[in-house]
Amino acid sequence: MRAYADNDYPADHKPDWKVIAGLWPYLAEFRGRVFLALGFLVISKLATVATPVALKYIVDYLDQNRGGELLLWIPVLLVVAYGLLRFGSTLFSELRDAVFARVAERAMRRVSLRVFEHLHNRELAFHLDRKTGGLARDIERGTNGISFLLRFTLFNIVPTLLEILMVAGILFVVFNVGYVLAILVAVVVYVVFSIKVTEWRTKFVREANARDNQSNSRAVDSLLNYETVKYFNNERFEAQLYDRDLEDWEQARLKNRLSLAALNSGQALIIGLAMIAIMAMAVREVASGEITLGDFTMINAYLLQLFIPLNALGFVYREIRQALVNVERLFGLLGDPPGIKxxxxxxxxxxxxxxxxxxxxxxxxxxxxxxxxxxxxxxxxxxxxxxxxxxxxxxxxxxxxxxxxxxxxxxxxxxxxxxxxxxxxxxxxxxIGVVPQDTVLFNDTLYRNLAYGRPEASEEEVYRAARMAHLEDFIHSLPDGYETRVGERGLKLSGGEKQRVAIARVILKNPxxxxxxxxxxxxxxxxxxxxxxxxxxxxxxxxxxxxxxxxxxxxxxxxxxxxxxxxxxxxxxxxxxxxxxxxxxxxxxxxxxxxxxxxxxx
Missing domain, CATH: 3.40.50.300 (P-loop containing nucleotide triphosphate hydrolases)
Incomplete structure (x- = not known):
């Protein structure tokens, strides 16, 4: 897999769905938790599907005994069962999330560490050609994308499909095949429409990401070169360049938003038409006495229960497409072997x-x-x-x-x-110890920057290195001494002071x-x-x-x-x-x- 530069990812490039299969190694570490979470998922969906049945019996009992003798304990018992089923659906869903949380967070940790180590193993030429701001955004979006794919693939797509099958089975057994066909047609039309429109608008998502990387890289680069900007009075020039990048980002985001509105409107229309058709069938059968008022209530509850997650399925598919784009870029970074190995x-x-x-x-x-x-x-x-x-x-x-x-x-x-x-x-x-011409320090204390030459060194060894580099008098003149923070890239120190820190590091390394x-x-x-x-x-x-x-x-x-x-x-x-x-x-x-x-x- 090729690792693309910050802004050259082709807009018409289709993401590789095999990326999802590449997440299995991160699940395998906690496969017991994964299967337990799937078990809680099934129990939660069974409770969800059983809830409208309890509601049907409550309505039927109340309707059939209206005006007659009403045994209060029966509807109360049914209401309790209804409440317990709703609570069970939520409880097992939360247990599922709690059990799976360690899996998702550990996966993000593992892949973040892999990318971090890989980037440090890449050759200097790679980093000279990259923009740090855009690279940081790729890593951030990619790791978040992994978490999204793990959670939503397992806990939204799978359970939604499972719920559709359960509801279709119940409607087929209890009522007639017309309801099943109507629901299946609605689902198929909805899914096909969502996929087609999402495929069309993916290029806008990619363009928005590229423009986001571009503007972020511009901001980071300008801030890292703060002094240079000031030397040449170029604050307005930098702001104009940044605003130009933001304008491109704004236009890309606008296209993204408008295409999203078209997708949401189309999905809402399909769901609305399906609800009208199925409820019209139910009203006709209630009027003819073929089904009870409780059956009508159950059908209505199932439709609401079904189309809400189906609508979420459209959202999830859109987000999965975007997550795939982000994760593919992240895996693309891992896919290119180091030039120097x-x-x-x-x-x-x-x-x-x-x-x-x-x-x-x-x-x-x-x-x-x-x-x-x-x-x-x-x-x-x-x-x-x-x-x-x-x-x-x-x-x-x-x-x-x-x-x-x-x-x-x-x-x-x-x-x-x-x-x-x-x-x-x-x-x-x-x-090999190196004292470079341009010493760049970490935004940390002087002591930590000195100890970077050999992190396991004792305090006395660090102090000795500072003395040999003729830094000690300068450090003691500072209010916070060795705990003085040096600022971004060591900007709070002079060039000579930074160079002495570099010399002290090499003395400490002792190569x-x-x-x-x-x-x-x-x-x-x-x-x-x-x-x-x-x-x-x-x-x-x-x-x-x-x-x-x-x-x-x-x-x-x-x-x-x-x-x-x-x-x-x-x-x-x-x-x-x-x-x-x-x-x-x-x-x-x-x-x-x-x-x-x-x-x-x-």
Whole structure:
């Protein structure tokens, strides 16, 4: 099953009814509860169908003994039986729901967890192409759709069909086949009409969902970029874009509402005509003495009792169609396997020395745009290798490939001779610590963000990591200290403070391999020197790949690689590269003239 993007689900795409069969594994965990709930369902329907019979005998007894001797205990007994049957119908229906509640809620929990884990297992390219707001809506609607399908398929469609069969059987036995035929014709016409019209209006439901995703994605994206909006005074521009999306949503919802009105009106007309025809038959037979007043009352009660759930069946079918659309999108997310996955015989990475080798690497995000071309170098165990170069040279791509966010097109990356495509991703990423250029924090406390590097770490280990990252003085200056909330994406902290949190996380993780992706790019010169000391201490005895922002920060690296156009054009120590007077020397001179050694962008 293909997972469609946020707004490209074809409007004429018919949902796969096999999706319902895919829900059975979620029922199997509590099959005892399912069968018990079905038992309560049958008892409830038997009580429901028996209720009009009790009403018939009450009316007949009162009618036949009008003006004569009336034994009060008989109608009282019948009224009690009538009341108990109504109570039993409700009681067993509630017991059914209570027993099944655990099944439905657990199914929602299971599938939500599956989707959550699957999305984390998806490759980086998948998330770069998705919109978080629309994805969140798909998950929310899909999990709610699963609950709806489980509840209403079992407890509305099945019992309604069961009730139709029971009522038809009683009318056939007690009265004549004319009533049965009239009811069956009405039911068939009603169901066919509901299905046809619902099929027609499903495209409006899909369009409304797509427009809802689009507007929600716009709102989330704009709010996440709140500062950027403010920097450019674009509040009105963002509001106009959002309103344009809302206008599309409004039009889609209007079509949805109007088509729903047409469906409801048609269903009401069919039910009304059926009621007229059947009640006319009953009135004629009462007038001719063929049936009693109690029989007439029972027929009327059955029709009311039958057409109310039948009307609900139309609603349920419409909602099931919509739920199928939502669940299909959700299962579509699960249906696409991750682009980056473990080999069938993948084994855990064993890091002994920590030597990293990039062997003749070729890579492109798109076939028509090569990024790396025959990149070949090694990082000896415990050494630090820095990569510098102009924007678009492919520096950060090296880090992404080592972390296996993407797989190389040609060549191989090995750690202690082990191809990273042949080891488990979990063990590979556990062995690598990353300090990214853009640190994004969770909307939680500082302590929890620091401890994220190793959630099971003790408080003292977290405090030690904060001290090594030179965060402790800053934290103690805050009124709430470690319990300070950092805000959405860490917006309450400065760039330098967020980067120190990232460094503290890596210190806490304590991995044998390090990737420093412009790790001091947001720091002032004084803070940078302090952090460099901490990073130097952390990188000792560790194999380290440094993506350089400031050349002054990598002059002590064991080797410096200069990249240009996806190739390594120079390599060597700082002084050797300066003496050659090549590309590195030119970059160094540029930064030296600028006076702050900070203008080499990635």
């Amino acid at each position: 473990d080999a069938p015989d993948a084994r855990p990475l064993a890091v002994n020395d920590g030597e990293v080798c990039f062997s003749h690497i070729h890579f492109a995000y798109r076939p028509d745009r090569p990024i790396l071309q025959d990149v070949d170098f090694s990082i000896p165990a415990g050494h630090t290798v820095a990569v510098v170069g102009a924007s678009g040279a492919g520096k950060s791509t090296l880090a992404r490939l080592l972390f296996r966010f993407f797989d190389v097109d040609k060549g191989a990356i090995t750690i202690d001779g082990q191809d990273i495509r042949e080891v488990t991703q979990d063990s590979l990423r556990a062995a 044998p391999l390090l990737i420093l992706d412009e790790a001091t790019s947001s720091l002032d010169s004084l803070s940078e020197q302090a952090i460099l000391g901490a990073l130097k201490e952390v990188s000792q005895q560790r194999t380290t790949l440094v993506i350089a922002h400031r050349l002054s920060t990598v002059r002590d690296a064991d080797a410096i690689l200069v990249m240009d156009g996806g190739r390594i054009v120079e390599s060597g120590h700082h002084n050797d590269l300066l003496a050659r007077g090549g590309r590195y020397a030119h970059l160094w001179e540029q930064q030296h003239r600028s006076g702050d050694n900070s203008q080499l962008s990635q």
